[in-house]
Amino acid sequence: xxxxxxxKNRINSVKSTRKITKAMQMVAAAKLRxxxxxxxxxxxxxxxMDAVLANLARASKDSPTAPRLLAGTGKDDVHLLxxxxxxxxxxxxxxxQIVKRARQDIERLRAEGKTVKIxxxxxxxxxxxxxxxxxxFVGHVDFSEVKRIAYANAQSVAQDVLHRxxxxxxxxxxxxxxxxxxxxTQVPTAQQVIPATFDESEAAEAGTGYEYEPDExxxxxxxxxxxxxxxxxxxxxxxxxxxxxxxxxxxDNATRNAGEMIDKxxxxxxxxxxxxxTKELIEIISGAEAL
Amino acid sequence: MADTIKFELVSPERKLASADAESVxxxxxxxxxxxxxxxxxxxxxxxxxxxxxxxxAGEQTYFVTGGFAEISxxxxxxxxxxxxxxxxxxxxxxxxxxxxxTAIAAEAPAERAQAEALKLNDIKAVAERISG
Numbered sequence: 001x002x003x004x005x006x007x008k009n010r011i012n013s014v015k016s017t018r019k020i021t022k023a024m025q026m027v028a029a030a031k032l033r034x035x036x037x038x039x040x041x042x043x044x045x046x047x048x049m050d051a052v053l054a055n056l057a058r059a060s061k062d063s064p065t066a067p068r069l070l071a072g073t074g075k076d077d078v079h080l081l082x083x084x085x086x087x088x089x090x091x092x093x094x095x096x097q098i099v100k101r102a103r104q105d106i107e108r109l110r111a112e113g114k115t116v117k118i119x120x121x122x123x124x125x126x127x128x129x130x131x132x133x134x135x136x137f138v139g140h141v142d143f144s145e146v147k148r149i150a151y152a153n154a155q156s157v158a159q160d161v162l163h164r165x166x167x168x169x170x171x172x173x174x175x176x177x178x179x180x181x182x183x184x185t186q187v188p189t190a191q192q193v194i195p196a197t198f199d200e201s202e203a204a205e206a207g208t209g210y211e212y213e214p215d216e217x218x219x220x221x222x223x224x225x226x227x228x229x230x231x232x233x234x235x236x237x238x239x240x241x242x243x244x245x246x247x248x249x250x251x252d253n254a255t256r257n258a259g260e261m262i263d264k265x266x267x268x269x270x271x272x273x274x275x276x277x278t279k280e281l282i283e284i285i286s287g288a289e290a291l
Numbered sequence: 292m293a294d295t296i297k298f299e300l301v302s303p304e305r306k307l308a309s310a311d312a313e314s315v316x317x318x319x320x321x322x323x324x325x326x327x328x329x330x331x332x333x334x335x336x337x338x339x340x341x342x343x344x345x346x347x348a349g350e351q352t353y354f355v356t357g358g359f360a361e362i363s364x365x366x367x368x369x370x371x372x373x374x375x376x377x378x379x380x381x382x383x384x385x386x387x388x389x390x391x392x393t394a395i396a397a398e399a400p401a402e403r404a405q406a407e408a409l410k411l412n413d414i415k416a417v418a419e420r421i422s423g
Contacts, residue, residue, distance in 0.1 A: 041305035048301065048370055052334065052361060151303040151373075166400045210361075213321050213335040222320075222336045222406060223359060226372065233303055 004276070007269040011262060018258035024090070025251035032183070032244035038148070039180065039237040046234050053227055054198035055210070056220050065217055069224040072195035073171045078115045080138070080170035081105065082161065082193075084177045084235055085125030086243045087144045092250035094178060094186065094243055095124040101188035102176045106133060117170055121157065121236070138169070149240055154233030161232075162225055165194060177235040178242035184249050186242035193231045196224060296328040297366040298344050300353060302374055308353070312346040315367045317360045318413075326362045333362040339388075339414040341377055342369055352377030354417075356388060357410060385418040 002010070060066050083102045085095045102118075102125075109116050118133060120126040121141040129137075141157055143149070161173060173194040178186040191197075212219055298315050300308040316325045318340025326333070337360055342353045355371035362368075375384075392414055396407040 038304070042303060044299075044306055045301045045303045045370055048361065048368060052359070154303075163398070210332045210334045213319055213333065218320075218406070219334065219336050219359070226358075230303055 021254040028248040035241040085122035091247035094246035158229035180241040
């Protein structure tokens with residue numbers, strides 16, 4: 001049986017933990033709103049880009065002059081996995097979810113006899129993948145100094161990936177990230193970015209009949225590298241919103257658990273205090289009776 | 292017939308401007324072009340240069356480093372990689388861009404080298420004009 005003083009200390013320590021988790025939850029909520037706004041603001045650009053490219057891609061996909069970013073290298077032997085995770089922990093299953101999704105694909109691709117290369121974005125995913133796949137790492141992008149993901153950040157990642165592609169280091173590139181659905185659900189997603197894929201239904205909607213200047217192929221060659229940056233940017237923004245959402249719900253749970261624990265400990269504390277008082281009373285009374 | 296055309300300037304991060312305009316001039320890859328209401332559907336990539344919007348409220352210019360413009364009878368959407376208001380363009384800022392473009396052009400693979408070199412040339416021309 002712990003002493004009263006121990007119990008009191010215990011209660012106080014859980015109380016301060018609750019204060020911290022509560023504060024973290026509030027911070028995450030504020031950041032989540034900003035992250036969502038950023039994702040929202042980036043949508044018009046990405047959607048336009050998608051629509052235009054989908055239209056162009058449909059026309060020239062099968063032509064022999066199609067750019068390699070669209071048509072691929074003609075092989076799919078070497079896969080590059082761009083695994084985007086958070087820089088920090090304490091956000092529930094956020095990082096593990098992405099890593100799990102990536103790990104499944106790594107195993108599948110390896111079983112098929114393909115070569116896998118991994119480019120990690122964010123510290124947490126790297127740490128988790130290091131166990132078992134450290135020899136597959138080809139690079140790492142560190143965003144721990146970046147407070148808000150800017151387009152320039154995505155661009156630098158895209159440049160890196162394009163370089164590797166031009167150097168013939170891989171045939172297929174896929175981005176792994178968490179798609180933000182709501183505060184409680186984030187869906188781990190794998191999106192293939194090289195060769196570029198497009199939503200066919202969007203293409204039909206965008207309508208044809210455009211005149212192009214310069215010609216279609218030149219526009220495609222110009223836009224595809226940009227599109228890669230836009231896709232990565234979108235993934236990073238979705239990830240940022242998901243991270244804050246996951247952290248918010250994780251911290252909400254933690255706060256609630258701490259509250260429950262405090263209640264339980266308080267009951268134990270009160271009981272043992274009452275027991276001590278009763279014991280003392282009995283001692284006094286039986287002492288008086290003995291006289 | 293509509294006498295204004297809807298103008299939108301969008302960057303990857305956010306929508307920068309949205310206005311009704313009488314005409315919009317964009318720096319197309321094959322030369323500057325002006326779009327007026329009821330322009331035929333048109334799509335062009337952009338070289339570094341100034342976008343000029345003329346509307347009821349006067350003239351407004353923006354500097355874009357690249358991207359593309361989508362023109363339809365009712366709207367002009369400029370999707371710019373990076374854009375700033377014309378008045379805010381400084382030589383120092385352009386010099387930074389020139390450096391970045393030089394690096395890209397130097398490393399570009401053969402199939403994109405010519406396009407990148409053209410862009411570098413364009414941005415240099417703009418810089419010359421501003422300092423002169």
